Amino acid sequence: MNKMYIVLIAVKIGGAEKRFIDIFYELVNLNKNTFLVVSQSIADYITNELPFIHENVIILGNKQEPLLIFVIRYLHWLSKKIKEPGAYHYPINCLFFAHVFSKHQISSSFVQSDFNLSLPSLSYIKSLEYREKINACKMLVKHKLLLHCSHKVDVLNPSVYYKLIHQHPEMSKKISQTTCGTYVNLNNFLFQIDSNQLKIQNQREQNIVFMSRMIPKAKGIEDFLGIIKEVYDLIKESNFSQVKFLIAGAGPLVPEVLSQINTLNQKYSIPIEFLGYQPSVKILIQSNIFLSFQKVNNYPSRVVAEALLSGTSVIIRDNGESRLFGDPHVGIEYVNDALVPIDVSTAIIKLLRQYQQDTYFSRKIHNAAVKRFCQSDTIKYFKKLMDFEI
Structure with missing residues (x-):
């Protein structure tokens, strides 16, 4: 069975990161070849807040390193895995470009509560401040690339799911909606x-x-x-x-x-x-x-x-x-x-x-x-x- 990796491209803990840490701790019980790749900052949260840090947690980098340094470390680690088959899931910040020359299966999650993959109206663009315009363009490009380059896309929010299906019916087979909304690992929670x-x-x-x-x-x-x-x-x-x-x-x-x-x-x-x-x-x-x-x-x-x-x-x-x-x-x-x-x-x-x-x-x-x-x-x-x- 191929190895499965949940990759958290983050150096700060938030709701999405917590949710997928909890999901990992359950998935690894079903498949021992499931791994979680995290920064040292995220690993510190696991160490401090959860009963134990699982042996399948892969920690890259040092404390208080910026996100860019963690990404560089992760890409270096991933370069050694290019020839190995495997499934990689990115809950946030999908680095799909890193898998171009591999046979990896790539899945990603949309965890936003709202966004649009259609070009915004000219009047809306004019109403934005300069920085907001740049961010809106960045997010549009990022979401379009993520949707096209991921083999499977998990969507957390129902309205976002239906919007994606409506805007891209040709991709409906690769898009699915998370069941039950958010998830909390009860054992991890009760420990706290x-x-x-x-x-x-x-x-x-x-x-x-x-x-x-x-x-x-x-x-x-x-x-x-x-x-x-x-x-x-x-x-x-x-x-x-x-x-x-x-x-x-x-x-x-x-x-x-x-x-x-x-x-x-x-x-x-x-x-x-x-x-x-x-x-x-x-x-x-x-x-x-x-x-x-x-x-x-x-x-x-x-x-x-x-x-x-x-x-x-x-x-x-x-x-x-x-x-x-x-x-x-x-x-x-x-x-x-x-x-x-x-x-x-x-x-x-x-x-x-x-x-x-x-x-x-x-x-x-x-x-x-x-x-x-x-x-x-x-x-x-x-x-x-x-x-x-x-």
């Missing part, structure tokens, strides 16, 4: 938490968490900071005086976020704290509510699944295909895309009251999430994809 925290409600605090990459016009951090004063005032009127807002993440917006938090603290006495980058599960397991306010589409966000598995309820901005998380689903409330403060505060108060009234609310949220996000069908799907049986 104290399971008693799912049972004993009084260990949780009334923390309301916003956690994402701090990047503009995408994750909704600007929108959240814009309504937080009104939301907090409405929550106080309902006698939830112990509420605290936590913001976690890293990215270019951090200085602006810190400045706004300082203003909210000093001018309005709002209990809000910035934590920087933190392991998501360790924050979620101690909190009551997680906010997912992405601007385009929240489905199938990895951190939403992690929150629910932590027994943490989630308030989701109702846009795109966000309701595919479950409608209804234990512990999920949806709020209008406009993020009206009274709607957000009403959802928060409703969930906080459920925690008060039901000692086992966290456990119920967790159990429902296990059935939704830890399905073996996902593993079977990726095994078939990498075996080229789909």
Whole structure:
């Protein structure tokens, strides 16, 4: 049987990287010839957060090396494998050009929540800033090349899948949709938490968490900071005086976020704290509510699944295909895309009251999430994809 490699071209851990690490840990149980190729930075996450680092994890490079250096190291490693048959799956940043002179089978994943493979209109191009125009052109070329050069393409988001099929019906045989949305390896997840925290409600605090990459016009951090004063005032009127807002993440917006938090603290006495980058599960397991306010589409966000598995309820901005998380689903409330403060505060108060009234609310949220996000069908799907049986 040919070897199968999942290749993570990344030096920072994110939702896509976590998902495929979890998938690898299940796939290797089905096929001992499955390997995971990662940078040292990603390997550090595995070492620190998971029960063990599997012997089939191939680590290239040193700590804190930039992405370009890791790519060079990977290409050098791959050059020794050119004559060997094998299947290579790229969840992100597919390096299809590296396999031109090989007989390798190449598969890749589209993990974006939205994109277009058609040329944008002239009016739309004119509306963009110069850097945005360059990025839009880069992404268009990248996606077209990836689609044409991959033997198989896995698509995470349903709307993206249907858009691809519509725009390229001739390629429908090579395109398939991920089953069940995001996936979490339950054993790896439970290793990161104290399971008693799912049972004993009084260990949780009334923390309301916003956690994402701090990047503009995408994750909704600007929108959240814009309504937080009104939301907090409405929550106080309902006698939830112990509420605290936590913001976690890293990215270019951090200085602006810190400045706004300082203003909210000093001018309005709002209990809000910035934590920087933190392991998501360790924050979620101690909190009551997680906010997912992405601007385009929240489905199938990895951190939403992690929150629910932590027994943490989630308030989701109702846009795109966000309701595919479950409608209804234990512990999920949806709020209008406009993020009206009274709607957000009403959802928060409703969930906080459920925690008060039901000692086992966290456990119920967790159990429902296990059935939704830890399905073996996902593993079977990726095994078939990498075996080229789909």
